[in-house]
Amino acid sequence: MKASVTGWLREQARPVRRLLAAGIVAGALQAVLMCVGAWLIAHVLAAAIFQGRALAQVWPALAALPLLAALRFALTLWQRRMTFEAGARVSAVVRQTLEARMRQLGPRWAAQQSSGDLATRVVDGLDALVPYYAGYLPQMAFAVVVPAIILLAVLPADPWSALVLAITAPLVPVFMVLVGQAAEHASEQRWMRLRRMGARFMDALSGLTTLRLYRAAAREQALLARTGEAYRRETMAVLRIAFLSALVLEFFATVSIAVLAVLIGFRLMWGHLAFEPGLFILLLAPEFFLPLRQLGVRRHQRMEAAAAAEDLVGLLADSAATSGNQPETALPSPASAPVVFQASRVALACEDLSFGYAPDRQVLRGLDLTVAAGTTITVVGASGGGKSTLLALLMGFVEPAAGRILVNGQNLSSLEMSAWRRHIGWVPQRPHVFHGTLRENLLIAAPHADQLQLQRAIHAAALAPVVGRLPQGLDTLLGERGLGLSGGECQRLALARAWLRDAPLLLLDEPTQHLDSALSADVDAALASLCEGRTVVRVAHRLATLADHEQVAVLAHGQIAEQGTVAALRAANGIFADLLRADLAA
DSSP states (O other): OHHHHHHHHHHHTGGGHHHHHHHHHHHHHHHHHHHHHHHHHHHHHHHHHTSOOOHHHHHHHHHHHHHHHHHHHHHHHHHHHHHHHHHHHHHHHHHHHHHHHHHHHHHHHHHTSOHHHHHIIIIIHHHHHHHIIIIIHHHHHHHHHHHHHHHHHHHHHOHHHHHHHHHHTTHHHHHHHHHHHHHHHHHHHHHHHHHHHHHHHHHHHHTHHHHHHTTOHHHHHHHHHHHHHHHHHHHHHHHHHHHHHHHHHHHHHHHHHHHHHHHHHHHHHHTSSOHHHHHHHHHHHHHHHHHHHHHHHTHHHHHHHHHHHHHHHHHHTOOOOOGGGOOSOOOOOSSSOOBOOOOSSOOEEEEEEEEESSTTOEEEEEEEEEEOTTOEEEEEESTTSSHHHHHHHHHTSSOOSEEEEEETTEEGGGBOHHHHHTTEEEEOSSOOOOSEEHHHHHHTTOTTOOHHHHHHHHHHTTOHHHHHHSTTGGGOEEOGGGTTSOHHHHHHHHHHHHHHHTOSEEEEEOTTTTSOHHHHHHHHHHHHHHHTTSEEEEEOSOGGGOOTTOEEEEEETTEEEEEEEHHHHHHHTSHHHHHHHHHHHO
């Protein structure tokens, strides 16, 4: 897995190779200027001390030093800008890829994930990639390029010193690898702890009401505190190893510089080496080992990126196994380009439709159902019988294991899903309300809707009294999951979204299931107006509220067992009649 993760990290660098190359070239030019600056310093001091030259004779070299410093500073800024831009671009591209992948996997996959764990993997994982591309990868190049440039500069001045540098240089990366193995394992443990802590914290926030009611908040707080303490200890362990490894690298670099300095000192004393090249080499010796030492310091960036990338690779490769081990996706299976669906009326036909979440969990088995354009059909059946799964199939969130869904005679699998879903108005049992204003929550359905369209949708969905009582009307901030709205008000919000959507197909997953009779009557009245002239597939759990003239399809054992009006099915005394009696007795 480590090899594949390393390969994936390198693969992401391909689109930003020019930026990384520009940063590396800037770093190489800095090294060249540094060698020039060291030579100027050595030349000026040698001329002033041993040759007795006056200031007038050495001032051009002295004047060049500030210019060199300014150029190095500019190159440093340019190098950091290029490498940071590379890291930011990689992070943005991976973020977009992850978002596309999660949309492809669909809501059913998302419902199976821990929101805290997913947020940690995506947010903190992506943040860990930027230092890797902005810092570690360029530093790997600098650890090779800069010592090579310095070695080439030292070689003409003193081949023996160049030989000492070439021999001692490998000691630093060798010990860096040996020390870094323990740090890598500790970094992986820390990342897993962070994921678990994030998941636990988000779960505790989501279930805070339940924890308070069962007096379990203190126990959960203590558990979070222990988890946080464990994470702190593991973080300190990683830092401890990192500091110790930095100390080891500093030690070997210092020893190498000291050995070189002693050799140069003796050779100066014996007259085998002149002052100017000796000083030149001593000035460059610390800079020779500096990129290697910095690479050791930046190893934690690689370890954190590798730990995060392992999760990201797994997330991108997640198959979210459904029927046939296929992901919850509706990408077209044919090799041809998907068809962009456009129609003002929608007719549906399910032919021999089968679906299962696993080989031993078949939900639909050879289902056949036809819904003419502009008509309404209500699907009923026992709990867990596949009613919501049927709606998920119609929305393209899952693919059938067998059979097909026809939309105006076209296979749903051949359609471009974004275009198809623009034709769908969706009203679920528990509509999601996002943290934001009421206006923002409505405009999710139609981002470009004007004030007149908003007002029409609000009145059609009987949401006007709700807007009137809110302190800031449409601009009132709502809490996540509808904090500030009752259940019936959330349903009216969902209806207003459907009105704004103005789609020819409505999919209703019993939007009045959790409402009392009074609220249910208000929502049903708004729904009746919304459904006029549209194709409607509705899932119903309250069978007693169905009118005698309504068309019903009874789903049993994964198939449509009965179909007809409520009155006819009740008189037939079959499966629907049994379901109706059970509903009335409940």
